[in-house]
Amino acid sequence: MPGVYGASASAPLPLVIAMHGTGGNENTLFDGDAYKQGALKAAAEKHGMLVASPLGRGVSEFRGVGETDVFEMLADIRARYRVNPDRIYLTGHSMGRTGAAYLALRHPDLFAAVAPLAAAYSFPWLARNAVTIPFLWIGGAADDEYYHSGVAVGVERMRKFDVPVMAEAIPGEGHNGPVKNFDRVLEWLARHHRNAHPRSYFFETDSSLHGTAWWTSI
Numbered sequence: 001m002p003g004v005y006g007a008s009a010s011a012p013l014p015l016v017i018a019m020h021g022t023g024g025n026e027n028t029l030f031d032g033d034a035y036k037q038g039a040l041k042a043a044a045e046k047h048g049m050l051v052a053s054p055l056g057r058g059v060s061e062f063r064g065v066g067e068t069d070v071f072e073m074l075a076d077i078r079a080r081y082r083v084n085p086d087r088i089y090l091t092g093h094s095m096g097r098t099g100a101a102y103l104a105l106r107h108p109d110l111f112a113a114v115a116p117l118a119a120a121y122s123f124p125w126l127a128r129n130a131v132t133i134p135f136l137w138i139g140g141a142a143d144d145e146y147y148h149s150g151v152a153v154g155v156e157r158m159r160k161f162d163v164p165v166m167a168e169a170i171p172g173e174g175h176n177g178p179v180k181n182f183d184r185v186l187e188w189l190a191r192h193h194r195n196a197h198p199r200s201y202f203f204e205t206d207s208s209l210h211g212t213a214w215w216t217s218i
Contacts, residue, residue, distance in 0.1 A: 014087035015077065016044070016051045016189060019071060019096030026055045029093065035175050039161055043182040047190050052077055061121075062092075062159075064097025070103060086194040090114040093179050101154075105129045107209040108203065110216055113192035115185050117178035120147045122154020128202040134164040134192050138185070140177030141169040161202075 018040065022071040029040050030053065044051040054073045060066035077083060090111050092100040097116035105112040105126040113138040116122075122137070135158065137151050151167065158165040170177045178185075203213045209217040 003084055012084035012087075014047075014049045014088045014089065014190060015074075015083045016049055016091060016186060017074065017100075018051055018053045019090075019092030019099040019203070020053060020056060020139075021092075021094030021096055022059055024096075025188070029053050029179075034090055034091045035093075035179050035182075039180075039184045043186045046183065049186060049190065050077070050081060050083065052178050053184075056095060056099065059095065059096055062102060066099065067103065070099070076176075086196060087192075088114050088194070089189040089192070091117060091185055091189065092097075093117045094175065098218075103134075104133055106205065107213060108133050108201070109213045110194075112194040113164045115175060115189055116151075117148060118175050119184070120150040122151050124154040124157040124204060126204055127154055127157040127163060129204060130163040130165070131161060132195055132198050132201050135166070136185075137165070137167040138178040139167075140173035141167050141171050142174045142176055143177070144175075145174075147175070178179045 002216050018029050031037055039157060041050060052073060053068045056062050056066045057069055067104050088111055091103050097119040098121050100114050101116045101119060101123060104111050108129045111133055113134045115138065117138050118140065118181040119137055137155060139147055139151060155165055155167045201214050203216045205218055206213055
């Protein structure tokens with residue numbers, strides 16, 4: 001069973017899917033030393049959100065079996081809790097940030113917003129898919145240039161297509177800087193609701209495994 005933390009209530013709850021980095025597991029983001037041992041749990045309680053963390057199953061970038069774990073976890077949580085389908089969010093750190101961006105761009109009809117933390121990849125060839133899903137990219141200004149350049153190319157293309165995107169570099173912080181303020185991340189995510197019936201959308205894919213979104217099948 002994945003780690004699940006947050007408030008319980010009779011009304012449908014927002015859900016944040018939070019994905020761990022390389023070498024981590026489903027408990028790392030909740031209890032790991034680099035994550036201030038409980039900061040994510042406290043933020044979930046403060047904002048009245050469920051937060052669940054799947055197991056990436058190796059260095060998979062949450063593709064293949066890692067992606068399967070995400071969606072099986074999501075189905076299990078929706079069977080156990082009342083989840084608001086218009087307030088399901090994605091975030092992740094390091095390897096998990098790639099997973100968050102990857103899933104959002106390939107399933108843009110499912111998620112309300114996404115916040116990749118310390119990302120290195122931005123999948124610019126799928127940038128237009130994000131016209132219906134806000135992105136917040138947060139990195140540490142002192143992180144390796146590799147991470148900044150990998151995000152910049154995607155952010156540039158998102159802006160070209162008028163995607164609702166923000167990109168921030170935290171002064172003086174390295175790779176773990178973006179996970180020092182989960183309260184801010186969840187507060188930003190909580191502002192957004194999925195538009196279940198957009199008047200217009202884009203859907204492009206680079207894999208037959210991700211060939212359906214909205215009312216389009218490729």
